[in-house]
Amino acid sequence: MKHTYYIKGMTCNGCRTSVEQKLNAVPGVKTATVDLEKQEAVIEMDHHIDTATFAEALPDKYAITEKQKTRNIFSSTTRNNAFAKAETEKTKLQQLKPLLIILGYITVATILLNYQRESWNEAMLDFMGLFFIVFSFFKILDLKGFPDSFRMYDPLAKVLPAYGWIYPFIETALGLMFLMRLEIPIALIVTLIILGITTVGVTKTLLDKKSIKCACLGTALQLPMTEATFIENAIMIVMAAIMLINLI
Template sequence: MTHTYKITGMTCGSCKASVEKSLSSIDNVTNVEVNLEKGEAEVTMSSHVATETLKEALPEKYTLSEKKEKNVFVSSSMSAMPMGEEKSKLQQLKPLLLIIFYIASASTLLHYKNWSWSAFMLDFMGLFYIVFSFFKMLDLKGFPESFKMYDPLAKKVPAYGWVYPFIETALGLMFLMRFEVEIALIVTLVVLGITTVGVTKTLLDKKSIRCACLGTALKLPMTEATFIENAIMIVMAVLTLTNIL
């Protein structure tokens, strides 16, 4: 018999290997196949193994739950996402929304006495890069694995995933210090443009993966919010570059 379970907490290939090894060590489990992108594990058993037994075998970093199968006899109007699940999705995005709110507030307070949209956008982009690169720096080993799951360039050039947090840090400092702003804006358009292509494809394919925008420290799902945050930065970069030129 084969059962499918949802696994949360996996961010990279080593996580996948760890889950497979832990579940395979359980008596009566004959085969384990983990799909990192879907966050699922197919467990084949010679005889039934309780879900609690599977949970206990995994390291604390991971959580396991039974995958609920869709009832094909339920009408489309009844199959909409329950309010509880929607709230859970918003709760997962809460750290991202709070960070963007604080960055926007700080950028506003810096210029409220002598308002300038150009200065506001430069400081917003600078703080955005500094804060987001900080979270990526917390797990420099895990970030590249998560990042290459949706960024086209990181998939083809693994080294790009390793240097990306440092690129963000450099761009953040350039914006805040007003150093070679034109170059920073052009690099921003290129870097975020590439990432946005990957994010858009992931959303259109309806893949369930983790967003690496805040590294692996926070468990953020890949949602439309990731596309929106990239779009905001791209629009700001275009507007600022237009004003400069």
């Protein structure tokens, strides 16, 4: 018999491999195949194994639930699709809550630091500096898992794996440069390059409609790759471009 399960908590190929190994080690399981993009596992077993058994076999960071096949002959396909879409959007918004809160705090901090200044050019530098420092902090929390997650959508990290390891430190350096006003033109150019590359990967992921996790806040917070990720990068790129033009 074959059953399909949803698995939450996987952020990289290392997670997928670990989950697959744990599931295959459960007595009675013939084969367990895990799909990272769909966050699903298809398990073929000799006899019925309850979900609790699989949950015990997995580390606490993962949550497993069986995918139920539902039938509703009284509802139209259009209505079902609309309901599913609404539920998906709601879930995305809930998952993006940490990102929105962090951006809100950075914005408030920037306003408090600059509300008495006549020019808001300095405010943009402070915002970008705080942005990089905070976001790099979350990435450094899991230096082991971040590169694998980042490599799933960043074009340069796919070609050059070492780039994923040094990326958090590049962000830290940029944050300090902006806050301390050190070599601002160089910091702006580097910002445009690294975020431009990432945005290309994000755009491709969104166009391909792939369901993967965004590594913008590392792997500590589970964030879906959505249009919000694109907007987040776009804001930083626009700010960097404006500042660079003002300096020329």
